[in-house]
Amino acid sequence: xxxxxxxxxxxxxxxxxxxxxxxxxxxxxxxxxxxxxxxxxxxxxxxxxxxxxxxxxxxxxxxxxxxxxxxxxxxxxxxxxxxxxxxxxxxxxxxxxxxxxxxxxxxxxxxxxxxxxxxxxxxxxxxxxxxxxxxxxxxxxxxxxxxxxxxxxxxxxxxxxxxxxxxxxxxxxxxxxxxxxxxxxxxxxxxxxxxxxxxxxxxxxxxxxxxxxxxxxxxxxxxxx
Amino acid sequence: xxxxxxxxxxxxxxxxxxxxxxxxxxxxxxxxxxxxxxxxxxxxxxxxxxxxxxxxxxxxxxxxxxxxxxxxxxxxxxxxxxxxxxxxxxxxxxxxxxxxxxxxxxxxxxxxxxxxxxxxxxxxxxxxxxxxxxxxxxxxxxxxxxxxxxxxxxxxxxxxxxxxxxxxxxxxxxxxxxxxxxxxxxxxxxxxxxxxxxxxxxxxxxxxxxxxxxxxxxxxxxxx
Numbered sequence: 001x002x003x004x005x006x007x008x009x010x011x012x013x014x015x016x017x018x019x020x021x022x023x024x025x026x027x028x029x030x031x032x033x034x035x036x037x038x039x040x041x042x043x044x045x046x047x048x049x050x051x052x053x054x055x056x057x058x059x060x061x062x063x064x065x066x067x068x069x070x071x072x073x074x075x076x077x078x079x080x081x082x083x084x085x086x087x088x089x090x091x092x093x094x095x096x097x098x099x100x101x102x103x104x105x106x107x108x109x110x111x112x113x114x115x116x117x118x119x120x121x122x123x124x125x126x127x128x129x130x131x132x133x134x135x136x137x138x139x140x141x142x143x144x145x146x147x148x149x150x151x152x153x154x155x156x157x158x159x160x161x162x163x164x165x166x167x168x169x170x171x172x173x174x175x176x177x178x179x180x181x182x183x184x185x186x187x188x189x190x191x192x193x194x195x196x197x198x199x200x201x202x203x204x205x206x207x208x209x210x211x212x213x214x215x216x217x218x219x220x221x222x223x224x225x
Numbered sequence: 226x227x228x229x230x231x232x233x234x235x236x237x238x239x240x241x242x243x244x245x246x247x248x249x250x251x252x253x254x255x256x257x258x259x260x261x262x263x264x265x266x267x268x269x270x271x272x273x274x275x276x277x278x279x280x281x282x283x284x285x286x287x288x289x290x291x292x293x294x295x296x297x298x299x300x301x302x303x304x305x306x307x308x309x310x311x312x313x314x315x316x317x318x319x320x321x322x323x324x325x326x327x328x329x330x331x332x333x334x335x336x337x338x339x340x341x342x343x344x345x346x347x348x349x350x351x352x353x354x355x356x357x358x359x360x361x362x363x364x365x366x367x368x369x370x371x372x373x374x375x376x377x378x379x380x381x382x383x384x385x386x387x388x389x390x391x392x393x394x395x396x397x398x399x400x401x402x403x404x405x406x407x408x409x410x411x412x413x414x415x416x417x418x419x420x421x422x423x424x425x426x427x428x429x430x431x432x433x434x435x436x437x438x439x440x441x442x443x444x445x446x447x448x449x
Contacts, residue, residue, distance in 0.1 A: 001291060002291055003287075003288050003289075003290075003291050003292075006291065067360075067363075070360060070363045070364045070367060070407075071363050071366070071367050071403070071404045071407035071408065071411075072367060072404070073367050073370045073380075073381070073384065073399075073400050073403045073404070074367070074368075074370075074371065075370050075371055075373070075374070075381055075384050075385070076370065076381075076384045076396060076399060076400035076403065077400070079384050079385075079387070079388040079396055080393065080396050080397075080400065082388070083387075083388065083391060083393050083396065084393075155278065155279045158279075158281060159281035159282060159283070162281045162283050162284065163281075163283055163371060163374070166374060167388075173283070176283060176284070176287060176374075177374070180374065180375065185290065185291075188287050188290075189287060189288075189290075189291075191284075191287075192283075192284040192285075192287035192288055193284075193288075195281055195283070195284040196280055196281075196284050196285075196288070199279050199280050199281055199284070200276065200279065200280075202279070203275075203276060203279045
């Protein structure tokens with residue numbers, strides 16, 4: 001049998017669609033964890049990235065963090081925090097946020113630091129205060145990379161949230177971990193299918209966000225090049 | 226805890242990390258060169274790789290189980306795809322980093338397309354390609370441990386076993402060895418780059434920290 005027939009046989013059972021362990025609830029849980037972790041990561045990484053990109057201070061540290069972060073084993077981080085703290089909100093939220101921050105930080109930093117110096121000069125020459133320069137010039141110009149950073153952060157958060165089912169978190173990863181534990185491949189496949197669909201939906205969402213958030217002038221520039 | 230299994234686990238983890246990065250490179254080189262040559266090809270390839278890259282590794286492992294079973298291949302294929310997603314943009318950027326004058330000079334010296342590619346363009350692209358290979362290899366080494374959840378052995382075993390026995394030292398060792406393995410492979414790639422591009426200035430401190438001539442990490446996932 002193929003992956004899809006396993007998944008289909010599982011998800012067509014009405015029982016999968018009801019109750020606290022049903023598919024709609026698991027999808028909402030996964031979206032909730034992802035949104036919360038991404039929000040916390042963005043609240044830390046976006047202002048920090050803008051600050052570092054604007055002042056140029058701490059740039060080397062940002063690049064190093066971004067490189068070192070890939071080596072962190074997700075599973076190890078999740079498991080370790082659970083052993084230290086017991087299973088609670090921090091045990092899963094901290095790893096999700098920690099893994100979500102670097103891609104956002106690096107892209108926001110690169111976006112703001114990469115703003116054409118002539119644009120900066122022009123903004124200053126027009127008498128803008130530093131805050132106005134950031135808000136009216138640097139952030140809009142950096143917007144494609146800021147959105148890209150949030151999107152990449154979301155990719156890592158969704159993936160980590162799935163793995164976090166191993167330490168007891170709800171969401172779609174539950175089906176994968178619980179199904180594996182009892183060798184019910186149909187359940188595992190159904191869970192994986194929804195994880196894939198959710199990841200694709202999150203990507204589609206960010207492509208939409210990019211359309212809305214990137215200023216018109218930049219969009220046309222992108223098309224021409 | 227039987228620590229005698231540790232060398233085998235290191236080897237397995239190294240295999241699951243290095244093989245996908247290398248297969249990814251073998252596929253990404255021709256694909257990236259083609260994308261650099263025929264510009265229309267790049268946007269669809271880039272969209273495809275950025276979609277692929279968004280899929281969680283655990284879900285991809287599971288999709289493959291009916292076809293490749295609980296074997297190394299089930300872990301190697303998704304990690305190869307991720308490596309490919311990281312490497313293609315870097316190969317394209319590397320090829321684009323060849324100055325037009327250099328290309329013209331090679332042509333004027335009578336180099337044909339293939340010889341120009343092998344002797345001029347690829348060597349110039351090496352630093353950016355290796356920057357991508359470093360990202361691909363470090364990520365694969367770290368992600369390989371997730372394969373432990375479907376029973377494919379790696380240093381992830383120490384993490385899972387340590388968790389089940391409530392034995393933090395084993396998790397420290399497992400996590401520490403994964404990071405150490407990733408750093409060693411990263412360092413080897415830096416050295417490889419120096420050997421392949423002796424004309425590049427040596428900035429050892431920056432390079433080992435991961436700065437060097439590396440393309441910005443943003444190139445790994447591209448908007449589209």
